[in-house]
Amino acid sequence: MKYEDRIVTAFTGCSVLWAVLGMLAGVYVAAELVWPTIDFGLPGLSFGRLRTLHTTLVLFGFGVSGLIATAFYSVQRTSHVRLFAPGLAWFVFYAWQLTIVLGGVSVMAGWNAGKEYAELEWPFDLAIAVAWVSFGVVFFGTIARRRMEAIYISNWFYGALIIVVAMLHIVNSLAVPATIGKSYSLFAGSQDAIVQWWYGHNAVGFLLTGGFLGMLYYFLPKQAEQPIWSYRLSIVAFWAFVYTYIWAGPHHLHYHSIPEWVQSLGMVMSLILLAPSWATMVNGIMTVSAAAKKLRSDPALKFIVLSLAFYGLATFEGPMLAIKSVNVFSHFTEWTIGHVHSGALGWNALITFGTFYFLVPRLAGTQLYSARMANIHFWLALAGVLLYVLAMWGAGVSQGVLWLSLDELGEVRFSFNDVMAAMKPYYLLRFIGGLLFLAGAVLMAFNLMRTFAGRRTVEIAPPAVPAARGLK
């Protein structure tokens, strides 16, 4: 019996492709904010549609493909069995990639459900639901047939990703279809807003945080060749995370027309969330500190450790932005964009890159094509994300302060247009930062392709360990 790794390769390849295309779309919309006429009057290149394409490709193309690839890889190895129902797993692959391709085209053609990070229309929502539940069947099926007694911690996080995202997606997508490409949300107005940010915030929570923590808990110890520093801490952090995150959504709606108690509850729970978030960071840093020597020479580990630093930064910044008196300045500004990207680029993309540098040589049964190229990628990515985030902090704090500034006579001091015009240098810096980050991703795609081109046939079997007590 061998591990089913071809599907891991397939998802990894698609993830890299979507990373490059999704970030290209991102860089292009960033350029449109500096040079607004470069859409050339074409609807498909128009800012609104292209930005939706950007978030769809990076979240569901790059992010989710990477999560499924690593979940399928690690669940087999932590369970010592071949993937359950490989045929169904391949169905998940084709259904998911087809949804991204056709969904991307539909967004450019103007199909849009109008909910942030859930813009795909109802036929795609159905396809996503079916593919996602199938993903869950393959994943939990593998766990149910495991030859290990305990379920390893990375699988709890992947499991929480599957269960909670299914719940969020299904509820938030409830709608009445009017035509094949248009539906109306079951919820309206304020109620819709509360449901949407319950979804939106926890897509961040369970996909971009929880899912990638699953990746961290498997690949960090593997790459550092160290066991997790504290198993007990990981248990406490996991349950605190699953319980607390769900409450934090309303901090996206501070001072909006929703009840005050919902806002305050969202704020308090967001502050509490700092504890489980940082507990996991401490666990990761302590694990890697035992392998500090390896950090100098190993590009994959460097990416993972840097991602941990950005994880710590973003999960500290998040609760701070959720405080109402801070949020009053940060809300609606570029600061939000900076915060999202310090998480999405600094944490999600970097840990995925590091994991791919670890994974692809193993899948190909060979060495990484160029460690030097991976090191250049590391510095491009670091420079890119720093430039991006610093530009957005500058822009966001300026907007927050200037918009709310009143003069001695109690009138607004700055016109909206003046503040908007002052954003141009920041937008240019952000574009350059994004371009650097994209250049690094292209370099990685080339490096991984060359690595895979030199592959040898590898099939890895589960280790022969004595059957554990109490085997299911």
Place this chain on the structure above:
Amino acid sequence: MNFLSLHKRLERHSGLLIFGILVVSSIGGLVQVLPIVLDDAHGAPSAGLAVYSPLELEGRDIYIRESCSTCHTQQVRPLLAEVKRYGPYSRTGEFAYDRPFLWGSKRTGPDLARVGGKYSDAWHHLHLLDPRAVVPASIMPAYPWLAQRDADHGRSIAARMRALQMLGHPYTNEDIAAAPVQLEGMTELDAVTAYLQSLGRSMHAEPQP
């Protein structure tokens, strides 16, 4: 049985683990989201709120198609500077017919919750076709195709209104039957303009406290 040995049962039974995650992750939603969704008071229209006319609805759906809410919010917060800049702060009852809500999360351009009646139709036409003709520093995209396309060129306005009627919007069957005729001869530009002019209308209709 201490905490860790209790937990050993969870991590050895995948069914229990699934159940545990489902229960623990549901509590927040059940306490914080569900009561609002089930409370009709949070879905009730304010006194002055009218349902969108067919032309306004068409405009709103184009607004969604072009993802205008990526850059324009529709939510005036109850802050002095914001009320000064945009107008009366937003109330829950104004959004009862908004499916989905379009409050947005980012103000690259100004808030639009009170933009209705602030500019003429001609200004909106010019601005949508060539934003920099009216606001030189604007970074908004131009939407030249709006002028070239007929409103409701997909002939779906009746189907869309029926879906909304099903969701409780007060459209009569006569309203729906008359809708396609009302959109004849109109362009998408007219529709978007009509929608923008409707924003904040209910606040004008209501006596201010």
